[in-house]
Amino acid sequence: MEAHAGERDLIFLDESGFAPTMPTGYTYSRIGQRAVVPREDTKNRRVNVLGAQIVGTTPDLLWQPTCGKIDAGMLLEFVCADLAGLPGGAAALELAADGLDGQLPVWVRSRPCTVVLDNASAHTAKAFKGRREQLTKIGVELFYLPPRSPELNDIELVWRQAKYQDYPQRAQTSTDAIGKAVDQAMNHQRDRIRQSATNLIQAA
Numbered sequence: 371m372e373a374h375a376g377e378r379d380l381i382f383l384d385e386s387g388f389a390p391t392m393p394t395g396y397t398y399s400r401i402g403q404r405a406v407v408p409r410e411d412t413k414n415r416r417v418n419v420l421g422a423q424i425v426g427t428t429p430d431l432l433w434q435p436t437c438g439k440i441d442a443g444m445l446l447e448f449v450c451a452d453l454a455g456l457p458g459g460a461a462a463l464e465l466a467a468d469g470l471d472g473q474l475p476v477w478v479r480s481r482p483c484t485v486v487l488d489n490a491s492a493h494t495a496k497a498f499k500g501r502r503e504q505l506t507k508i509g510v511e512l513f514y515l516p517p518r519s520p521e522l523n524d525i526e527l528v529w530r531q532a533k534y535q536d537y538p539q540r541a542q543t544s545t546d547a548i549g550k551a552v553d554q555a556m557n558h559q560r561d562r563i564r565q566s567a568t569n570l571i572q573a574a
Contacts, residue, residue, distance in 0.1 A: 376426065379424055380426055380484055381425070381486065384529070388548055388552050389415075390542050391412065391541045394407050407540065408541040410542065417552055418437075418439070420433065420436070420444065423525040429564065431560040432453070434452070437545050437549075442495035442499075445492050450505075467505070475507040478508050479509030482511065483511070485510060485511065487523075489514060493514070528559050528563075532552075
């Protein structure tokens with residue numbers, strides 16, 4: 371309710387992986403002719419994506435791809451810099467939250483937000499969850515979902531649509547090609563999210 375009233379941003383955060391060959395749900399071929407689907411070697415060629423779907427008066431979609439592992443440090447930087455908009459990112463979190471005297475925050479997000487996330491290892495690691503109090507001080511509240519409840523995280527639908535509807539082709543030959551395909555798919559999803567918000571406002 372606070373999110374739709376413009377008093378708070380609700381942000382669904384999660385990670386997903388994109389492989390050189392994505393699953394093929396269905397395909398077509400001529401009668402009597404076997405369909406051949408290209409397949410690429412997946413070893414060390416996966417692209418992981420950290421994403422955040424913002425719900426509220428200004429819906430949006432943010433993401434950050436990487437060829438490496440998404441760890442607690444990368445997650446904290448993404449939350450501080452991209453979601454909170456904190457100048458200086460994670461490196462400035464302690465000063466922003468505690469000030470010089472360790473008491474009062476010197477910087478607070480213009481509108482508070484609640485980040486909804488699951489219990490993945492990066493989310494519960496001390497390097498990230500241990501900064502929960504400081505994040506709260508700057509206007510970023512963390513809300514952990516119950517175990518094994520992906521249906522409660524709205525961004526799961528974004529991942530599904532990006533992979534099965536907007537991914538340009540099922541096989542990519544390099545990590546650069548995967549990265550470009552991911553950006554294309556996620557841009558389509560972001561456009562849909564923004565357009566749906568615009569249509570809703572016009573209808574209202």
